[in-house]
Amino acid sequence: MLTDKEKEEIRRKLLALEEEPPVNGWNKIAAEIKPPRKPRPFWWLAGAALLLLLGSLGIYKLLDKNNRPAIVTSENLEAKQEENKPEPIVADLETGNSNSATKHGTKPEASKNAETKQSETENYSYKNSDQADNEKLTEQERGSSREKVTGPANPVQTRKPIIPIVVGAEKPKNKYNRKTVNQESGKAAAEPSITIVPANPEHQPETIVADNESNTEDFLNARMPVLLQINGFMLPDSMHVALLPDSVVKAVTVADTGKVQESKEWYIGVTFAPRYAFRSFTPTAADDVYITKLNNYKKLDPKRMGYEFGLNVGKKISPKLYLESALSLMQLQENVSYAFTNGKVDTLLKSRTKDGSYQAIPVYIEGSRQLESTFTYGGLRVGLNYYFLESSRSRYNLTFAGGANLLLKGRTREYLNGELKETSSFPSEENVLEQTNYNLLIGAGYNLTIRNKYELTLMPSLNYFLGSTFSKREPFGLKPYTLGVSVQLKRRFAN
Amino acid sequence: MAVCLRYTGSRFEAEDIFHEAFVKVFKHIDTYNGGSFEGWVRRIFVNTAINHYHKNRRLLEQLDYSTVEETTPTDEDIISLISGQELMNIVNQLPEGYKLVFNLYVVEGYNHREIGEMLNIAEGTSKSQLAKAKNQLKKLLHNYSISENAD
Numbered sequence: 001m002l003t004d005k006e007k008e009e010i011r012r013k014l015l016a017l018e019e020e021p022p023v024n025g026w027n028k029i030a031a032e033i034k035p036p037r038k039p040r041p042f043w044w045l046a047g048a049a050l051l052l053l054l055g056s057l058g059i060y061k062l063l064d065k066n067n068r069p070a071i072v073t074s075e076n077l078e079a080k081q082e083e084n085k086p087e088p089i090v091a092d093l094e095t096g097n098s099n100s101a102t103k104h105g106t107k108p109e110a111s112k113n114a115e116t117k118q119s120e121t122e123n124y125s126y127k128n129s130d131q132a133d134n135e136k137l138t139e140q141e142r143g144s145s146r147e148k149v150t151g152p153a154n155p156v157q158t159r160k161p162i163i164p165i166v167v168g169a170e171k172p173k174n175k176y177n178r179k180t181v182n183q184e185s186g187k188a189a190a191e192p193s194i195t196i197v198p199a200n201p202e203h204q205p206e207t208i209v210a211d212n213e214s215n216t217e218d219f220l221n222a223r224m225p226v227l228l229q230i231n232g233f234m235l236p237d238s239m240h241v242a243l244l245p246d247s248v249v250k251a252v253t254v255a256d257t258g259k260v261q262e263s264k265e266w267y268i269g270v271t272f273a274p275r276y277a278f279r280s281f282t283p284t285a286a287d288d289v290y291i292t293k294l295n296n297y298k299k300l301d302p303k304r305m306g307y308e309f310g311l312n313v314g315k316k317i318s319p320k321l322y323l324e325s326a327l328s329l330m331q332l333q334e335n336v337s338y339a340f341t342n343g344k345v346d347t348l349l350k351s352r353t354k355d356g357s358y359q360a361i362p363v364y365i366e367g368s369r370q371l372e373s374t375f376t377y378g379g380l381r382v383g384l385n386y387y388f389l390e391s392s393r394s395r396y397n398l399t400f401a402g403g404a405n406l407l408l409k410g411r412t413r414e415y416l417n418g419e420l421k422e423t424s425s426f427p428s429e430e431n432v433l434e435q436t437n438y439n440l441l442i443g444a445g446y447n448l449t450i451r452n453k454y455e456l457t458l459m460p461s462l463n464y465f466l467g468s469t470f471s472k473r474e475p476f477g478l479k480p481y482t483l484g485v486s487v488q489l490k491r492r493f494a495n
Numbered sequence: 496m497a498v499c500l501r502y503t504g505s506r507f508e509a510e511d512i513f514h515e516a517f518v519k520v521f522k523h524i525d526t527y528n529g530g531s532f533e534g535w536v537r538r539i540f541v542n543t544a545i546n547h548y549h550k551n552r553r554l555l556e557q558l559d560y561s562t563v564e565e566t567t568p569t570d571e572d573i574i575s576l577i578s579g580q581e582l583m584n585i586v587n588q589l590p591e592g593y594k595l596v597f598n599l600y601v602v603e604g605y606n607h608r609e610i611g612e613m614l615n616i617a618e619g620t621s622k623s624q625l626a627k628a629k630n631q632l633k634k635l636l637h638n639y640s641i642s643e644n645a646d
Contacts, residue, residue: 002629007601009574010582014602017579019496022510029514033521 023342047438048380048404055325055382059315062323063264264316267455269490271310275463275482276300277332292366293339303335303372312488314385322385327378330405332480334373341366370415377405381441392449399443399459406436438466443486457488498537501583501598502544504591508551516543541603545613548595573640585635593628600625 002010022028307330314324341364349361383401410426445459464481499509499516519539527535574582586594595614599605600621605613607621614621 002633006574007629010586011602013574013579013582014497014501014586014598017497017583019500019509021496021513025510025514025517029517029521032514032518 048406051382051404052380055323055380058323059313059325062315062317063266265492265494266313266315267322267490267492269312269314269455269457269488271308271312271326271328271486271488273308273310273461273484273486275306275308275330275332275484277304277306277334277480277482279334279336279478279480290343290364291338291340292364301335304333306330306332306482308484308486310381310486310488312490314490320387320390322387324383324385324399324401326381326383326401326403328381328403330377330379332375332377332482334371334375334478334480336373336478337368337370339366339368368415368417370418371412372415373412374410375407376409377437378408379403379405379439381439383441387447394449395447397445397447397457397459399441399445399461401441402438403441404436404438405465440464440466445486445488453492455490455492457486457490459486459488460484461486497583498540499544501586501602502541502548502595504587508547512540512544512547515547516540519543537603541599542613545595548591548614551591573636577639581639585639586632588635589628589631593624593631596621596624597628597632 308328309330310326310328312324312326314322317323344365345362346365347363349363351359351361353359381401381403383399383403386398387395388398389396407427412424412426413420414422414424441461441463443459443461445457445461448456448458450456460483462481462483465479496509496513499512500506503509503512516539520536523539577585586597589597596610599610599613600607607618607625610616610621611618616624
């Protein structure tokens with residue numbers, strides 16, 4: 001029988017005993033205790049959907065903005081806008097009508113006819129409300145006054161049949177000051193929001209009739225409701241109203257309609273881009289595998305050549321800037337080959353040092369592993385194109401874009417010591433969004449106009465992926481960046 | 496790992512227990528309520544080893560305890576002379592049931608009632624198995640001492 005002393009000795013020795021855990025013990029444990037990966041489809045989907053939504057919304061807003069009329073319009077004005085003729089927008093206080101004319105002295109016929117038609121109409125509400133003033137003018141006078149105001153070559157002055165108001169798109173700096181307007185109409189004409197151009201500039205100072213101030217105020221007050229009844233008309237408090245005598249005619253216009261017209265340009269295009277995949281390696285968590293050599297780290301390898309097809313839609317948002325969104329289908333190839341060891345010593349080499357002692361140099365068991373991968377991504381990208389050095393035939397561009405890529409299909413062939421060991425396909429059924437990735441693209445290109453409406457673009461570009469593609473499966477992550485040349489053919493449209 | 500080796504007959508089985516126990520530790524880390532963490536971990540390892548024993552209790556059931564020889568006097572110094580590893584190798588030569596009770600009682604410090612509950616055996620059975628384990632171990636130590644001296 002064991003004595004208590006012996007038992008205590010046994011206990012002490014057994015408890016003090018230490019044993020090395022199994023070599024791959026932690027890997028197995030880690031694999032088992034790894035919490036199940038929560039599927040993240042909603043994040044990716046939400047990101048992609050948001051990107052798509054914002055892109056679409058932006059384009060829609062731009063289109064909508066450019067199609068929206070800048071200011072009050074009557075039927076006549078709308079008719080004119082349909083003809084894409086830049087027109088000034090004028091509100092006639094007396095007739096309650098708003099009208100447009102291109103420039104001083106160049107009234108188009110359509111406008112003239114429309115006005116005539118309006119003058120024949122009797123049931124305008126403003127007319128009833130301002131009967132007294134209107135009675136001062138005969139129909140003939142009224143007709144002739146309009147002729148004078150907007151007539152092409154010979155503006156004739158009348159006393160005050162028409163109060164021309166030209167409403168500008170820009171907000172004036174000063175508050176409305178009737179006195180100033182009446183007495184210093186020269187300054188008023190310089191205001192950005194309302195511009196009055198005299199028919200004969202020489203007469204401006206002299207021909208301005210300084211009406212009795214109270215009469216003028218009455219006149220304006222009486223017509224204000226009329227203005228407000230005009231569909232869509234809004235009178236900002238800062239707006240200047242210039243009351244001008246007959247010698248002064250309306251002219252000038254809202255905004256530079258040429259710019260509005262210009263910003264409506266958009267294009268649609270197709271892209272093809274051969275892409276070569278470079279990569280940077282990112283180490284993952286510590287494990288038992290030690291990569292001793294990357295065999296093809298620097299060499300160019302045809303197995304890393306891929307391509308991209310794209311469908312692009314762009315919209316001009318400023319004279320030199322285009323917003324572009326693109327759907328793409330991209331195939332990338334990767335070929336990684338490396339030598340590794342898991343730390344097992346094959347043999348010990350004994351070498352003698354200078355001081356006569358011996359040194360043991362371990363030689364580890366090494367293996368080689370090769371991964372040949374093909375990835376097919378579907379992508380959505382939104383970016384900006386900046387054009388510069390423009391000439392009639394060509395222009396250059398800088399492009400910056402970002403997007404999300406969804407892995408549609410992937411395959412990796414694994415070779416161990418030269419022999420095909422396994423072929424993996426992904427995304428896996430459990431996580432269809434596996435290896436979905438974000439990427440950034442920058443490029444600089446040359447654009448050549450062909451037959452006015454087409455444009456051929458040649459653009460070297462760098463596409464940098466923000467996430468690793470191998471990190472979940474391999475002892476390292478691999479961040480690809482592709483260098484390619486985009487060849488794009490665009491068809492330009494102008495609304 | 497040494498805990499696992501004490502409760503099994505082979506390193507292969509010990510590694511299985513080690514793996515299983517460690518997984519339990521990580522999965523139930525939230526149930527640790529303070530106190531000695533080492534003790535908590537050790538208890539998990541021991542319980543895992545016992546579960547393993549329950550799954551593979553063939554040897555215990557098939558063992559004819561009547562065949563076990565009675566106590567044999569041995570050299571008292573042998574225990575202090577041999578290493579822990581050698582001692583564990585000798586303990587591992589005990590029949591499975593003996594080894595289990597011996598480890599739980601002598602090394603882990605459980606009493607016979609606790610051992611009975613853990614192994615689903617009567618308290619008396621635990622006592623008798625411990626006694627036989629100690630006798631068997633004496634004999635093994637004696638034999639080891641003789642062979643060591645012969646070398």
